[in-house]
Amino acid sequence: MVTTDDRAQRLIESAAKFRAPFTLDPSLALYSPQDNVDSLKHPRIAAWMDFVGRDYTPKLPDAREHVLLLLPCTRTKPYILSTEHRRINAALIAAGFVPSAPADPVLLAFRAEEEPEALFSLAPLAHPSGVVVHRAVISEPLGLVPYEHMLTWPGGTSPAVLYDDPGLFEDRGNAVSPWRADSTAVRVSASRWKWGPNEKRAHVEMHNAMARAVAEALGRFGHLYARRISWVAPGLTHRSFVVAKAERPAHGIVATRQVGAERLALTGANDLLPPDLALTALPTRPQCAEALLRLAKRLGRTPAEAAGHFGRGGGDATPLALPELLEDLLAAVLPTKVAKAA
Structure with a gap:
């Protein structure tokens, strides 16, 4: 009870x-x-x-x-x-x-x-x-x-x-x-x-x-x-709040939810915004894959061995806080030449 x-x-x-x-x-x-x-x-x-x-x-x-x-x-x-x-x-x-x-x-x-x-x-x-x-x-x-x-x-x-x-x-x-x-x-x-x-x-x-x-x-x-950049880990609910129906396959996020006999649509903010005001959801899945490889190299481990460290963001966090992905964030918010220098 x-x-x-x-x-x-x-x-x-x-x-x-x-x-x-x-x-x-x-x-x-x-x-x-x-x-x-x-x-x-x-x-x-x-x-x-x-x-x-x-x-x-x-x-x-x-x-x-x-x-x-x-x-x-x-x-x-x-x-x-x-x-x-x-x-x-x-x-x-x-x-x-x-x-x-x-x-x-x-x-x-x-x-x-x-x-x-x-x-x-x-x-x-x-x-x-x-x-x-x-x-x-x-x-x-x-x-x-x-x-x-x-x-x-x-x-x-x-x-x-x-x-x-x-x-x-x-x-x-x-x-x-x-x-x-x-x-x-x-x-x-x-x-x-x-x-x-x-x-x-x-x-x-x-x-x-x-x-x-x-x-x-x-x-x-x-x-x-x-x-307008949404820096939220792929697969999480917060990413789903953002991406449009057409974007969901690339982000590995479902577009509907089965409830009994009904299939209910999940709407993202980008479904409701005009294209010129849409959010860019980062990091992408390819960016995460590349970041895992760089992390494995930094730790001297195989990608499989580094996966746990990656998932925990190196501690009490998510991968968003890892230096390897933060490089991608800086590249997104700064002009290319400045981001490389940083």
Whole structure:
């Protein structure tokens, strides 16, 4: 028998992902697709979606070229303190990018002695070549989180430092809320569950809502950028939020989901955006394959032996944070000659 005590234990695990003084709002702990769908009506989430979708406009410093860089959300809150974001931002700073505003004092409390203060700025990053990178995060249940509103926004404390949402990651085997009356998940072992029809249907509904949220925002201000890059690991849900139906085979992402007798379509933001505002989803699968070979060479191992290191991003991260793939990121955001020099 599953009880509310099970959710209480999950809340303890969620709270551990936050770095003080940031704390979890228990009403924003989302453990299943059904929790995610319900969250769209949560006052904090609804207000955020309305702000980003209708009112928010980036304030960008003058530049020869503006680039939007979308990064994945992370289990660590705030995102910028995660291993993944730290390494990505460190690579940009090492390549010559400089924040257009000082680091946030609250974030500086987490700075290690060897880390530059610039690593803890939420402002757009400017490069001497004339490129400005504006960072944002693809998140469920928030859709799009501009970096500068990671901690605060006009509504007060940003919901980006209040939520935990492992509820759409089916492969983990615990993205379920068995205490819910509408749960159709089936336990297959002591720690793993299999989604039922209600979980699968809610997943499609939430997936498509996130694609719409990203598209709605970029449909308003995507023209501000010369390039719009989504730097999200292939195969993950965040990549699926972005790519169009025609792009999915190249990214190894399914276009539909079977729910009972129905086959439901998965919509990406690029399905909803005009071609001139579409996002480029990187790294590509060929880039990942090449990066694995370079990693194996660096480690003095075979590609098969290096695969585990690659999958873990060299530690508590994803492959996106590896130096070999960060080379491809720099090549995407900087002019060719500058990227090679970096």
